[in-house]
Each structure stands twice: as C-alpha cells, then as structure tokens.
Amino acid sequence: xxxxxxxxxxxxxxxxxxxxxxxxxxxxxxxxxxxxxxxxxxxxxxxxxxxxxxxxxxxxxxxxxxxxxxxxxxxxxxxxxxxxxxxxxxxxxxxxxxxxxxxxxxxxxxxxxxxxxxxxxxxxxxxxxx
Amino acid sequence: xxxxxxxxxxxxxxxxxxxxxxxxxxxxxxxxxxxxxxxxxxxxxxxxxxxxxxxxxxxxxxxxxxxxxxxxxxxxxxxxxxxxxxxxxxxxxxxxxxxxxxxxxxxxxxxxxxxxxxxxxxxxxxxxxxxxxxxxxxxxxxxxxxxxxxxxxxxxxxxxxxxxxxxxxxxxxxxxxxxxxxxxxxxxxxxxxxxxxxxxxxxxxxxxxxxxxxxxxxxxxxxxxxxxxxxxxxxxxxxxxxxxxxxxxxxxxxxxxxxxxxxxxxxxxxxxxxxxxxxxxxxxxxxxxx
Numbered sequence: 001x002x003x004x005x006x007x008x009x010x011x012x013x014x015x016x017x018x019x020x021x022x023x024x025x026x027x028x029x030x031x032x033x034x035x036x037x038x039x040x041x042x043x044x045x046x047x048x049x050x051x052x053x054x055x056x057x058x059x060x061x062x063x064x065x066x067x068x069x070x071x072x073x074x075x076x077x078x079x080x081x082x083x084x085x086x087x088x089x090x091x092x093x094x095x096x097x098x099x100x101x102x103x104x105x106x107x108x109x110x111x112x113x114x115x116x117x118x119x120x121x122x123x124x125x126x127x128x129x130x
Numbered sequence: 131x132x133x134x135x136x137x138x139x140x141x142x143x144x145x146x147x148x149x150x151x152x153x154x155x156x157x158x159x160x161x162x163x164x165x166x167x168x169x170x171x172x173x174x175x176x177x178x179x180x181x182x183x184x185x186x187x188x189x190x191x192x193x194x195x196x197x198x199x200x201x202x203x204x205x206x207x208x209x210x211x212x213x214x215x216x217x218x219x220x221x222x223x224x225x226x227x228x229x230x231x232x233x234x235x236x237x238x239x240x241x242x243x244x245x246x247x248x249x250x251x252x253x254x255x256x257x258x259x260x261x262x263x264x265x266x267x268x269x270x271x272x273x274x275x276x277x278x279x280x281x282x283x284x285x286x287x288x289x290x291x292x293x294x295x296x297x298x299x300x301x302x303x304x305x306x307x308x309x310x311x312x313x314x315x316x317x318x319x320x321x322x323x324x325x326x327x328x329x330x331x332x333x334x335x336x337x338x339x340x341x342x343x344x345x346x347x348x349x350x351x352x353x354x355x356x357x358x359x360x361x362x363x364x365x366x367x368x369x370x371x372x373x374x375x376x377x378x379x380x381x382x383x384x385x386x387x388x389x390x391x392x393x394x395x396x397x398x399x400x401x402x403x404x405x406x407x408x409x410x411x412x413x414x415x416x417x418x419x420x
Contacts, residue, residue, distance in 0.1 A: 008174075010174050010175045010178060011175065011281075012172055012175050012176075012281040012284075012359060012362050013168060013171060013172060013280075013281065014168070014171035014172070015171060015174050015175075029342060030342070030343060031342055031343055034342075041340050042338065042339045042340065043339060043340040043341070043342060044182060044185065044186065044339050044340075044341055044342075044348060045341070045342040045343075045348070046348055046351050046352065067355075069179075069182060069348075069352060069355075071178070071181075071182050071185075073339075078178050080175060080178055080179055080182070082281055082285070082355075
C-alpha cells in the first residue's frame with residue numbers, strides 16, 4: 001500500500017498548491033510542530049508563523065506561512081492560509097521587507113498578548129531564514 | 131423638422147457615443163474574465179473555511195459559552211448592514227439592485243423598532259443611500275485605489291466590523307452584495323455573518339475530529355478570519371457582477387446607439403431628398419412659367 005496522501009493549500013485568491021504524492025507534511029501548529037503522515041487521525045488545528053515542509057517523491061518543498069488552519073480528514077490535508085510564500089521564491093529583499101513589517105508589529109505596545117506572541121514568532125522564523 | 135446640418139451633427143454625436151460604449155463593453159468583457167476567474171478561484175477557500183467551522187460548531191459541547199461571533203449576543207436590538215457596491219457607475223442596474231434589496235431590509239428593521247447602522251463599501255452605494263439614511267451611515271469605505279479585489283482590503287473591513295462588534299455597537303451583521311450567476315443575471319444577496327447562520331446546513335459527516343488546541347480556542351481564532359473571508363467572497367462576487375452588468379449594459383447601449391444612427395440616417399436621407407425634390411420642382415415650375 002502506498003504511503004502517500006493528498007495535500008491542498010488554498011489561499012483566498014486561489015488554490016495555491018495541490019499535490020497528491022506527499023509522504024509527510026510538517027506544519028507549524030499553534031502548540032508546536034506537527035508531522036502528518038498517512039492515516040493520521042482527523043484533526044483540525046491552526047498555524048502560527050513558521051515553515052511548512054512538504055516531503056514527496058517529486059522533491060521536498062518548503063513554504064513560509066504567517067497564519068492558517070489545517071484540516072486533515074480521509075487522507076486529505078487542507079491548509080487554509082492568507083499569507084504563504086514558497087521559500088525558493090522568497091528572495092532576500094522580500095524577506096527583509098517581511099521581517100521589517102513583523103518587527104514593527106512586534107514593537108507595538110497597544111496589541112494584546114496573543115498578537116504580540118505571533119509577531120515575535122514571525123520575527124524569529126524570518127531571522128532563522130537568513 | 132431639424133435641418134440637414136443638425137441631423138448630421140446628431141448622427142456624428144451618437145456615433146461617437148457608440149464608440150465609447152463599445153470600448154467600455156470590450157474593457158468590461160476583458161475585466162469580467164479576470165474577475166470571474168478570481169471569483170471561481172476564491173471559492174475553495176471560503177467553502178473549506180465554512181466546512182471547518184461547521185465541523186467545529188457541531189463539535190462544541192457547551193453551546194452557552196460558545197464565542198459570541200457564533201452564537202450572537204443574545205439579543206437583536208441593533209443591526210449593522212454592510213452594503214457593498216461599486217465605485218464606478220455605468221453598470222446598469224448593478225448598484226440599484228443592491229440598494230433596492232438593502233432598502234427593503236432597512237424598512238423592515240425600522241418597522242420592527244430596531245436600531246439600524248450602515249456601513250457602505252464603495253462610493254456609489256453611499257451616494258444613493260446618504261439622502262435617505264444619511265444619519266444611519268456610520269462608515270464609508272472605498273477601494274478606489276486598488277485595482278482588483280484583494281484579501282488585504284477585505285481583511286481591513288472584517289477587522290473593523292469585529293472591532294465594532296466587540297465594542298458592543300451592534301448585535302446582528304448582514305452584508306449585501308450581488309452574487310454573480312452569469313453575465314446577464316446577478317442576484318442581490320443579503321447574508322448574515324454575525325451571528326453565523328448555519329441553519330439549514332446539515333452536517334452529515336459523522337467524523338469526529340481531534341482538536342489542537344481545544345475547539346473554543348480554534349473557533350475564536352477562526353471566526354474573525356471567516357468574517358474577512360466572507361467579505362472577500364462578497365467582494366469577488368461583486369466585482370465579477372459589476373463587470374458582467376456593465377458589459378451587458380454597454381452592449382445594450384451600443385445596440386441602441388446603432389438603432390438610433392440608422393433611424394437618423396434614414397431621416398437625414400429623406401430630408402436631403404425632399405430638399406432636392408423641392409429645388410427641382412422650383413426650377414421646373416420656374417422654367418414652365420417662362
């Protein structure tokens with residue numbers, strides 16, 4: 001039996017990525033990184049800023065996301081996100097822009113703890129990319 | 131009867147109007163294709179989002195303590211209506227259809243003695259509503275600068291609505307937009323987004339999910355996003371409808387202008403001939419009298 005399942009990443013504008021030969025996906029879930037293999041139990045969770053790793057026969061791919069929801073059901077993984085970038089497309093200047101934005105957000109004083117935490121996360125993740 | 135010169139001028143002016151409407155039709159057709167495409171591409175996201183929320187809200191054990199965005203504030207005193215229209219005119223009945231739908235809803239709310247607040251998105255709606263409901267409009271948003279509907283704009287509107295909701299400014303929120311069916315038909319829609327109305331949608335999947343973290347936390351994170359998503363969907367549908375409506379309106383205008391040119395040309399030729407005949411008669415009768 002094959003060990004592959006289907007992954008679909010959707011953002012509000014379009015269906016961002018559909019792949020059906022995926023062996024493992026690692027998502028930055030809110031309570032820590034989560035690796036998903038075939039026949040995982042149905043789960044709904046949401047994402048914090050981080051890197052989605054998609055491992056498949058046709059090669060591995062990495063994506064940077066800022067938020068989103070994952071739903072896994074019947075060997076279908078759906079990831080809904082509003083901000084996603086393929087790491088290979090994300091060049092240095094773009095990275096810097098995002099980092100600057102995130103830092104600005106993190107330095108705001110009038111935000112609540114959760115958004116502060118998320119902004120800090122963004123900064124951290126973006127820094128590790130450089 | 132208009133003189134020959136006048137007729138000539140009128141024909142020229144109708145022809146140039148026809149050129150403009152024809153050009154507008156072409157532009158609308160090109161834009162329509164793009165808008166329709168993005169409306170279709172945007173559908174999976176809002177559908178998936180809806181599904182997840184449906185699954186979640188079914189999984190919630192404690193309905194009493196469910197997030198307010200889902201269950202409502204428990205009363206229905208103040209209604210917020212978000213009327214989404216276009217920023218540009220010349221698109222047939224597009225804006226008036228939304229306004230008509232919205233106005234009948236407003237009248238119902240006022241009849242019931244409830245309080246009404248209005249947010250208009252797009253300047254055309256604001257223009258039409260401010261005369262009658264000027265004092266009820268609390269906010270007017272316009273995205274004239276952004277070329278296409280984008281999620282960022284929708285998110286801004288969504289965040290604003292949520293802020294107002296959390297400040298207790300309203301209990302029920304309804305958005306008005308045109309759903310794109312095809313180029314000729316757009317259906318004005320009133321969709322309630324707060325509290326979320328899931329009635330009538332049966333969830334038949336018996337699947338039980340694992341949640342991480344728990345349902346409540348996911349829901350409270352998800353619901354604000356859903357508001358933005360719904361608004362984004364409405365914006366996409368609206369922009370496709372606007373272009374479709376403009377296209378058919380301009381098509382009609384072009385055809386009408388063509389008919390008018392034909393009619394004027396016939397009139398012009400007739401009067402030209404009449405003038406010639408008259409002159410001939412004058413010459414002949416002049417020659418006869420000699």
